[in-house]
Amino acid sequence: MKKKVSMILAGLVLLLAFQAGSAFASASKMDGIIDDLIGTRYSYGGTSTKGFDCSGFTGYVFDKMGIDLPRRSVDQASEGTKVAKADLKPGDLVFFDTSGSNNGGISHVGIYVGDGNIAHASTSKGVTIDKLDSSYYKSRFVTARRVMDEETFKTYAEAVK
Template sequence: MKKKVSVILAGLVLMLAFQAGSALASAIKMDGIIEELIGTRYSYGGTTTKGFDCSGFTSYVFNKMGIDLPRRSADQANAGTKVAKADLQPGDLVFFDTSGKNNGGISHVGIYVGDGNFAHASTSKGVIIEKLDSSYYKPRYVTAARVLDESQYEKFIIAAEKQ
């Protein structure tokens, strides 16, 4: 599984190499944070490497990059700028209605990592990377938000160089 994750993340890095250099540095840093968390167990209300729930995972990753996100997935959906599914970029938050109510409410969040994949804290598998258009997540997709802007990417270059 780790090899598959590394291949996906390597593909993401190559894809981003064609984008702005500052975005590349940010994506590399985020990839490193996410890769270290793969396999961390799920824990309802969890916000640490001892266990994450979905919004605890996204909050943790973005906090490591100097960005504070609201704690709840529904509140995270209101952070940043809305993004069309066709325009997703690595680092965008993706939101789902997994409540079973199919009313468009937000009950789950992950981080888009490119190539149609997103990282999230699965209740059954812990932190993993899955296909956005899987048979489970595709019909439950609600929206996406971009919380990173160009000035923040510049800040990440400096932070990445210090590590």
Template sequence: MKKVTALLMGLVLLLAFQAGSAFADSKLNGFIDGVIGTPYKSGGTSSKGFDCSGFTSYVFTKMGIELPRTSVAQSKAGTKVDKTDLIPGDLVFFDTVGGNNSSVSHVGIYIGDGKFAHSSSSRGVVTDKLNSSYYETRFVTARRVMNDESFEAFANEK
């Protein structure tokens, strides 16, 4: 019975990872998929290890878009976007230091279908749901740093 359960769990995981993000055929997704699993590294800005803003800066640099280095500075870039109006490529910001006082301490990239990619201090580069019990209560704001041309070139499906 344990073997059957393990086999079924493996199959479920395989199918879950095959599904990909809501924009699986985009260039942006390719940049993100290429670093999923990269370990967390405080101050990290390369595929050897990322912190959250190092991850977002790395991905956007691949698209020729310069972002400020820190999550706080990134939260002031671009144009503010309502959570209900998110599109793939928007930056999403959170208060993860525990105060829930709307101060920004974490950033990720919205990938569609209610999910975002980020560099978690405990799990490295992963995807999570915006409405998870942890992140929903810590959401602070979102910013759009791509213009329509960049969206069409990188985040829209091919």
């Protein structure tokens, strides 16, 4: 019975992937880029696979997808369009106040990767995946921005075919 349920779920996942079209292809490519970077060490000011800081990481990932972002997280927070936390989609940038001041200032950025998870460059773990609603990030969330529109998804999906 468990095997039958697993096969049905796998079929549904494939069907949803097919229906999602270009957005799925772009998200999958983004996931591949991020997966290759997991474990890369943290380096203040880092923008390469030798080491990343948070905005260096997001800039690197989006550059691989043909999207230029400003260098600093505070500047990245003005790109694209604002997105409510409840409406996040994979590829959205998420911004936090990790400075301890809790004044709503931007001091950290990550990429929403779906299922309540963010990819980011952590000072303690390097490039990693964490829960957006973890006890640490939940209270520090400031805003989110969508820098990839549907046309960008479509263009990028065609490029990776």
